[in-house]
Amino acid sequence: MMQKPTGLGVWCSTNTLNKSELASMAQIVEQKGYTTLWYPESLSFECFALGGFLLSRSNSLTVASGIANIYARDPVTASQGYDSLNHFYPSRFLLGLGVSHVPLVENARGHQYGKPVTTMRKYLNDMETSIIDATIESKERSIVLAALGPKMLELAAAKAKGALPYCVTPSHTAEARSIMGPEQWLCVEQKICFTDDAVTGREVGHKQMARYMKLDNYRNNWLRLGFSEEEI
Incomplete structure (x- = not known):
């Protein structure tokens, strides 16, 4: 079972990196003492394939999707992806899930963008009831949600390990903590220059x-x- 993330992680836009650059990045992040490497999913690398590659190029680093687009795959496939990576790399893959954005869902993928909280709640419920072979099925999945508004933060506290707020302010972080409570994981992306x-x-x-x-x-x-x- 994955432990609650501690220390500092790195979120890196991986879309324009080649194979050797991705491998080097994972190794440098680990060597520098960061605990977690977060990466996005848009229109470049597929989420679980890239996660497996980054895991294979590091030793103990937690690799986390930040985030996997729930419109890119059905809940069973997401469950299989999570369980498979943690079967090969025990307790090292953290699944960040998000509803993404209208252009990446409707324009790029041809899906209808649903109500964010309702859609995410159903997705998580369907993941919980997914039938996965017992030889690889995870007893408990470590999932965090891309959450900005209060209702998605509440859902993250109730149905997942916690939240991954992105492009937010310190005041939002304080608000998120008050909504989610003291124990839930709050993995805040903070841009620095x-x-x-x-x-x-x-x-x-x-x-x-x-x-x-x-x-x-x-x-x-x-x-x-x-x-x-x-x-x-």
């Missing part, structure tokens, strides 16, 4: 955040946190 120059930091930050500013899920959360349309 290695510079002492404020102008450079803002330029880099604006460039990196530009793609997220086009996505309604993030915009709505920032507005809820008190940002104005002009600031976004």
Whole structure:
């Protein structure tokens, strides 16, 4: 059984990295003492295939999807993927699940984007009832949810190990903890820029955040946190 994540992890955009760069990244993250390597799923590498590769190129590092798009595979396949990776690499794969965004679901995959909390709750329920061969089935699955709003955070506390909030502020982290309680896993992604120059930091930050500013899920959360349309 996977233990509660501790220490610092690294979230890395893997979409543009080649095979040798991915292997090197996993090894460097582990050598530097980070406990967890998080990676996304969009339109590049398939989530579980990449997870298996990163696990194979490290020794004890926890590898975590951040996140796997629930529209990319049915709940049984997600259960098989989780159970398979943890069968080959015991207690080292952490499954982050998310509802993704309308463009990546409807435009790219041709699915209908459902109500986020309702859709995620059904997905988790179906994972729980998936029939997986007993030789590989995990007794308990370590799952965290991409959660921004209060209702998804409540679902993460009730039906998963915890939450993976992304593109959020420290005040959101405090709110998430108050909603979820003290014991649930709260794996917060926090962007940093290695510079002492404020102008450079803002330029880099604006460039990196530009793609997220086009996505309604993030915009709505920032507005809820008190940002104005002009600031976004």
